[in-house]
Amino acid sequence: MTIASDSQRKIDTYLRRLRQGLRGVREEDARDIVEELRSHIVEKAAAGGEVTTERLESVLTVLGSPEVLASQYVTDDLLAQAESSRAPWMILRGVFHWAMLSVSGCLVCLVCTVGYMLGGAFFLAALIKPFNPKVGLWKIGPDNYSLALGMTDFRPQGHELLGWLLIPIGLCVGGGTVLLTSYVALGSIRKFRQSRKLRLNPRS
Amino acid sequence: MYYIVYGMAQDESDEPGSPEKWEVQLRKGSLELAILASLWGQKLYGLEILRQLENGSDLIVSEGTVYPLLSRLKALGLLRSEWVESDAGHPRKYYSLTPLGKQRASDMARSWTRFSASLNSLLVPLGKEK
Known part of the structure; x- marks a missing residue:
């Protein structure tokens, strides 16, 4: 699966903001949550083995x-x-x-x-x-x-x-x-x- | 002041309000049971659970609600999770029911069936009256 660098940047930014919001959650649990959401975003945004910008935008919008x-x-x-x-x-x-x-x-x-x-x-x-x-x-x-x-x-x-x-x-x-x-x-x-x-x- | 705040807190969570709101509350309230039921006898990861709920039920499924709910069900000891490497190139977090989860799922299903059967018998006259 290929992820363009600007899509990767968007995913990383979203997950960084998520991680910051998880202050107070145990480190291990927080890591688990972030990785689960990364897996969800990448899989849902991938069409034909490639993560497209449009699909990524829509996946992140749906997640809120x-x-x-x-x-x-x-x-x-x-x-x-x-x-x-x-x-x-x-x-x-x-x-x-x-x-x-x-x-x-x-x-x-x-x-x-x-x-x-x-x-x-x-x-x-x-x-x-x-x-x-x-x-x-x-x-x-x-x-x-x-x-x-x-x-x-x-x-x-x-x-x-x-x-x-x-x-x-x-x-x-x-x-x-x-x-x-x-x-x-x-x-x-x-x-x-x-x-x-x-x-x-x-x-x- | 106490009563205003307390009343508002109750209003949002308990009061059905309009018919539309009542329906939303009903569907939201069924989400936990639907998740436990979707995992009956199988392991699924988050996206599969979401797809199963969307295809197999009329529930309003918000992705931003399901993932925290899975985490809460796990904290309650009803689900366990494990990371599994996949062909897709990234690991997936699979959920399955614990023995406690299975017990609760069948308790809730029994309760649901009993409740809907008794409510249906009350609703019979409404169907006849045109």
């Missing part, structure tokens, strides 16, 4: 983006790890991959990012407060209902609302928001994974 294909391999594995570890960074890593596959993945990813950032901000503000009194929940101006959380100062127009209460409130609200976000994410992950699992034990 290498990043999305890699995500299909990786997502279930990462979501399983997220479910067992329950750590926010593991949950975020899993839902980032899930976001590449579906609309609900994007939405869960968005909620997780906002939830963890908000929770993290309250938590961090509570931890920094003893060292920097400027940190607080500030009302921006007398006629303005906008609030600002962080290391800032809106005097004399605005004032700080919580004072030292920021420490217990920040710890509770921050921790609560992080826990609630994890709870929502894990519930959605469980539901998603169940929908993809085989119903292996049918009622007899």
Whole structure:
């Protein structure tokens, strides 16, 4: 079988992008996946013993983006790890991959990012407060209902609302928001994974 | 917020929605059984499985879905794989059923037959009414 150099280059580029997307998969498994897809592409694109550019283009189009294909391999594995570890960074890593596959993945990813950032901000503000009194929940101006959380100062127009209460409130609200976000994410992950699992034990 | 997200996640995976969507879900849901059935008593490599599914069934087969699914079935212990050199000049990865895979395939097939038979009996009146 002969493969023209530009076709070979296209195959290599596709497979390199696939390999990059398989980060987190065991080296041996990743190599196996890449070689299986190489075999598929070459065999399907070959007509009369030669890989033609047109056929190669159509084979790669049908397979879809290498990043999305890699995500299909990786997502279930990462979501399983997220479910067992329950750590926010593991949950975020899993839902980032899930976001590449579906609309609900994007939405869960968005909620997780906002939830963890908000929770993290309250938590961090509570931890920094003893060292920097400027940190607080500030009302921006007398006629303005906008609030600002962080290391800032809106005097004399605005004032700080919580004072030292920021420490217990920040710890509770921050921790609560992080826990609630994890709870929502894990519930959605469980539901998603169940929908993809085989119903292996049918009622007899 | 929880209910919105949870609802959406459920919507995409479970809710049938329109008749077209229901049909897509039905065909997607049958893909695992179809793959296990295509490997009954024989070893096939990915492209052969795809061709068999396309020719022998009315399933919607996306190549980008079948390969990760084969990998998942292997991780579940239902399939085993081996690389075999071919005359085509490149090795091929052949899949076959493990004993667990055979057991699950026949369980699923029994369940499918029972389910479709009972549903068919419910559908009889629909065929008579014009």
